[in-house]
Amino acid sequence: MHKLRFVFFLTVFSILLAGCTNDNLVDTNQAMPENNWAYAKSVKATVEIKDINEPYNLYFKLRHTADYRYSNIYVIVHVKGNGLNRNNRYQYKLAKADGEWLGKGSGDLFTYNFPLLTNYRFAKPGKYQIEIEQNMRDNPLTGISDAGITVAKAQVK
Template sequence: MNRWIILLLFFAVLGLLFSGCDLNNIADSNQTMPARNWSYADKVKVMVDITDSNKLYNIYFKLRHTADYRYSNIFILLNVKTPKKKRSRRYEFKLAQADGQWNGSGSGNLYTYTFPLLTRFKFPAPGRYELELEQNMRDNPLKEISDAGIKVSLIN
């Protein structure tokens, strides 16, 4: 009887460990900003190796800021680099409502967001790609940004 309980607990723990993993994520990175200040020089980067350019991917921007963040929006630049060329695109994301209510999910003084950048995106050719995010606001550094990140997921 004791063996069955141990075996059952083992498989329960194993199941919990694997259920927390998203096997479709090929990259998921976060960069903590020094002293909650995101400067132009603090670019968030991730490398992805694409073997099949026929597959579709979703690319997301992840952000956390404090309640003391001064603006209701944020502008960022996404740079997609290969050894041969670089493609850039500017995005604006709304972080708060007109009444000042934050759109993100809150935990204490931090608000968290995951915004789609490129959905159902096909990389043009197989190869190694560098995805790079930089803040594109007038303030440098941009205060009260806790961390920023990039997530790349394969679509089944």
């Protein structure tokens, strides 16, 4: 009977452990001092791409407080390395027209995970630098708790 219990718990533990794995190559998060995101405080990450046949998803992670004054945010994303120099400006909606925040969270902290590039294939293997800077009129931008970057292998279906 004890042997059967041991096998059962070992099986359950193995299944739970396998469910905890992810395909993130990079997962950064940078806290903003005093909830202020200044132009000079860009979020940076370096990712090493080994398989150019593999598609990747790049995400912008953001958390803000209820003190954030706008219903959207503009950011500029730079992806550089191995001859690539890609710069894009993105706008993300953070609130509905009535002011209700769209992010997940409770209290006065709201979390978002926005897509930057989906199913993206890098042309060459090697290291790439990703940098995200806020592109709003306010400097510093008040109410931003932290921001980050995730690079993950795309789930092929």
